[in-house]
Structure formats: C-alpha cells, structure tokens
Amino acid sequence: MAATTKEIALKLLIGVLSFYSVYYIAASLLHGIFVLENFDGKIPFHYQSYDSVFHNKTVWQNPYFLSDFLAMECTFVSATFVFLTFMRSGLWDYAVTITLLHCGLVCLVNLTFPLVWEWWLSVLIGMILMISAGELMNCYINRLKTGKFSPNRDKNTIS
Template sequence: MALKIEIAETKVILLNLLICVIIFYSVYYVVLCICFTAFRLQMLDGLAPFDFKTNPSWLNPNYLVLLVSLEITYFMSALLFVLVVEEWVWDYAITVTVIHIAITTAVKSEFPMMLHWWVALGSGLISMICVGQSLAYYLFKDNFIYPVLDYF
C-alpha cells in the first residue's frame, strides 16, 4: 500500500503559517473592535485576545465580548484559511491555536488554567476545523489527496 503525497517545501509551509497567524490576529482585533462597539464598552487594552482571567459570567459584558469575538474569529479565520492552504485547514488551525496558546502564556506570564477559556478555545478550534474542511472539500474536491491503494 503506497500513499502518494507531494510534500510542500518548508519555506512554503512557514510562509503559509505566517499568513494564517496574521489572518487570525487581524480578524481577532477587527472582531474585538466591532464587538466592543456593539456592546458599547471601552476597549480594555490591546491585550484583550490574551485575557483568560475575565470573570466567566453571562452577566459580564467584557466576558461576553471576549467569548463572542473568539468564536467569530475562529469561524471567519476558517473561511480565510481555506483560500491560503486549501485542504490543509485542520493542520494550520491546530498550529495557529498552539501558537496562540504560547503567545497568551508569554504575554500573561502564566499558563492559562481557566476551564472556561479552554472550552471556548476548543469549541472555536472544532468549528474552525469543521467549517474549514467542509468548505475546502466543496471548493477543492478535485484537488483533494486520496490514498492510492496498491494491491488492494
């Protein structure tokens, strides 16, 4: 059984990853600004995407803004990642999420241990993978990689 896959060069992968990270944080800040405006709140600071200590309450508007903006960011980023990486959305989504966790840890000088933050991050990642892969399959189904089963 042979799997015939052409592997992209490291430079192409790193360039795509850089583009995806830029897309993710650009979308995040735009959505944050829109959400803060919609909720009529003052923007806390430029570090809002890395805030995992906000009190998780449906009555706390700052928490709602951070939650809604994270989920919308993952959904919108999935749509844009498809244009950059085609069928490899899941791989780049997971890698960008790991980078986001690393940056969050570095910015806050503390590893996020808040369960609500992990749940929001996980649900956003799952939606990004599902939406991204579905859209990628729909747009690029002729280019998808299927294993070649020799001697089957």
C-alpha cells in the first residue's frame, strides 16, 4: 500500500524534529561531560571546527571540537532508533532526506557553503551509520515477526 503525500510529509516533519531534538540532547550532554562554558544554540550547524582535523593532531584535544564531533555522530546513530518507532519502511530514504535537509540548513544558518571536507566526510559517515543501523534493525524486527530475514517486509522471498 503506497503512502500518501500527507503521510510522507508528516513522517518527514516528525523525523526532522526528532533528529534535531536528539542533536540538542546529545550536544547538551556532551557539553556537560566536557564541562564547556558556553552552550551555543547553533551547535548542529557548526562546521568550521572540522577544518584540518586530519592534518592538525591538536584539534582532537580540543574539547569544543570533540563535543561537536561526538554530538553529530551520536545523533546520527541515536536518531535511527527514534526513527524506528514511527517508520518501518523507507528508513534509508528518510535518512538521506533528513541529512540533505540538515546540510541545507547548515548553509542557510551560516550563510555560506561548507568547504571543509572533513565535515562532509563526518556527515557522510553518520548517514551511512544511520542507514546501516536502521536497515539492520528493520531486518531484525521483521525476522522476529515473520521468522524470515528479509529487508522488504511485504515480500519475504529470502528464507
């Protein structure tokens, strides 16, 4: 059964809101763990701190960078489990769409296009983790329900 445009838009809205809710929760926790003094409301949109991550070894000792990096990666992994509560099919599609929306919002908030390739690599890795974890969990849930291990829950052709 095909989903209507209204259902897709509602799931996308819930997905975006839950993604940023998880992002701010992770950022708040990590700022508390690293005992950082200021909590910037634009934390999900930071990309400047990723510059020269692989060339400058001291950046990995910077608690502000570590907080930003860990918050982003934890968000991509944790948001997967939040998404699984309200969407079972097409999780990879929503993950890609929400990631693209996030990249667009980063450009809009900063009024510039992020040219820091390390940030793009981190976003790509996070998206791949989100898709992989989501599809594996979907397969596992499907196996528990039907006894068959198949990524498509409607057509169980693989035993």
